[in-house]
Amino acid sequence: xxxxxFRHCSNVLKINLRKLTVPPHISTGVRHKTTIQYAxxxxxxxxxxxxxxxxxxxxVFLPGFASHMGGQKAEALEEFCKSLGHSCLRFDYSGCxxxxxxxxxxxxGAWKKDVLYVLDELVEGPQILVGSSMGGWLMLLAxxxxxxxxxxxxxISTAADHFVTAFNTLPIETKKEIEEQGxxxxxxxxxxxxxxxxxxxxxxxxxxxxxxHSPIPISCPIRLVHGLKDSDVPWHVSLQVxxxxxxxxxxxxxxxxxxxxxxxxxxxxxxxxxIDDLIDKLTTLG
Numbered sequence: 224x225x226x227x228x229f230r231h232c233s234n235v236l237k238i239n240l241r242k243l244t245v246p247p248h249i250s251t252g253v254r255h256k257t258t259i260q261y262a263x264x265x266x267x268x269x270x271x272x273x274x275x276x277x278x279x280x281x282x283v284f285l286p287g288f289a290s291h292m293g294g295q296k297a298e299a300l301e302e303f304c305k306s307l308g309h310s311c312l313r314f315d316y317s318g319c320x321x322x323x324x325x326x327x328x329x330x331x332g333a334w335k336k337d338v339l340y341v342l343d344e345l346v347e348g349p350q351i352l353v354g355s356s357m358g359g360w361l362m363l364l365a366x367x368x369x370x371x372x373x374x375x376x377x378x379i380s381t382a383a384d385h386f387v388t389a390f391n392t393l394p395i396e397t398k399k400e401i402e403e404q405g406x407x408x409x410x411x412x413x414x415x416x417x418x419x420x421x422x423x424x425x426x427x428x429x430x431x432x433x434x435x436h437s438p439i440p441i442s443c444p445i446r447l448v449h450g451l452k453d454s455d456v457p458w459h460v461s462l463q464v465x466x467x468x469x470x471x472x473x474x475x476x477x478x479x480x481x482x483x484x485x486x487x488x489x490x491x492x493x494x495x496x497x498i499d500d501l502i503d504k505l506t507t508l509g
Contacts, residue, residue: 257301259321262345268323270337272314272345275301279348280374280505281310282498283341285358285365287382289419291320295486296355296379296494303495309502312346327420330428331360331386338365342372349374351501353494356382356456356483359447363434363464366441375444375501379485379494382456383464384433390426411455413484435463444472444504446497448490450481 257273264270273292282304284297292313304311316334318324338361342350351374354362359381366373390398390407401407401423408418445468447461458477465473476497481490 262340264340267336267340268317270314270317270323270340271321272312272341273301274345275304275311277304277308277310279310280502281312281346281348281350283338283346283350283352284311284313285338285352285354285361286313286316286319287356287358287380289319289326289414290355290358291315293320294355296353296491299491299495300353300498303498307499307502310346312341312350314341314345327422327425330425331357331364331432332428335361335364335368335432338362339368342369346372348372351375351377351498351505353377353379353498354381355379355485357385359383359464360385360432360434363439363441363468364432366443367434367439370441370443373441373443374505376441376446377494377497377501378445378447378449378461378464380449380453380456380481380483381447381461381464383460384435385456385460386421386426386429387433388435388460435460435467437467438469439464439467441468442470444501445470446474446476446501448476448478448481448485448493448497450478450483450485450490452480453483455483 257275259271259273262270262272282300284292284300286292286294286297292315297313301311301313315322316337318326318329342365349372352362352365359378360383362376362378363383366376405423407421407426409421410418447465449458449461451458461475465475478490
């Protein structure tokens with residue numbers, strides 16, 4: 224059974240901080256200057272990524288929808304891995320950030336393929352997958368497809384099935400209008416327009432990757448952090464994930480004042496402390 228813990232601030236997280244006090248530059252998101260590299264794939268867009276070499280298990284960061292590898296959490300995570308000597312890889316999905324393509328041309332399935340390519344070709348050995356928002360959905364899909372490459376999962380505001388669930392909760396008349404138009408202006412606070420344009424084809428394709436309707440056969444350690452004030456993805460989605468996965472090692476941390484992006488200093492400290500504890504656990508088991 225998953226354990227659920229309410230956190231007001233991260234310093235009550237009781238874990239074994241075996242070798243670090245988080246340096247100030249980690250919590251403030253100062254960039255460690257790894258070089259952007261590009262993975263060339265036959266008949267697919269080039270993927271932009273930054274790779275820090277180091278020990279195993281490595282850490283792979285999966286951004287959210289329309290986000291990129293230069294965000295505060297991703298950069299802080301790389302600095303943290305550097306401080307421990309562990310490998311870290313962050314990347315941009317097709318059509319996002321520095322990768323090739325246009326955002327509107329890609330789907331959940333295409334971005335899942337991006338993640339699998341990263342696991343198959345760009346990293347060595349099992350990884351801790353850290354997924355933010357939509358990246359939390361993709362990390363679950365990747366763990367199902369590549370269990371041997373998944374050492375543990377850390378979901379931040381995990382948005383499993385999110386676009387499909389949000390669409391299905393709309394009034395019938397609104398759904399009919401969207402179906403007639405062929406697209407949905409999905410509301411958001413995270414860009415100037417105030418919405419993302421999602422095609423009906425995108426939504427239909429996303430249905431093929433929904434996972435919350437049945438047990439999820441993932442058995443690795445899982446940590447799910449969600450804010451109670453997340454106005455984008457309800458926090459109970461993380462509880463649904465915890466209930467569905469078959470793993471017996473699942474913790475859910477609900478932060479009282481946490482927003483969707485979980486990018487405040489204390490949020491980032493909690494993220495890196497959680498990953499540090501997982502590395503310690505996996506290294507001890509290994």
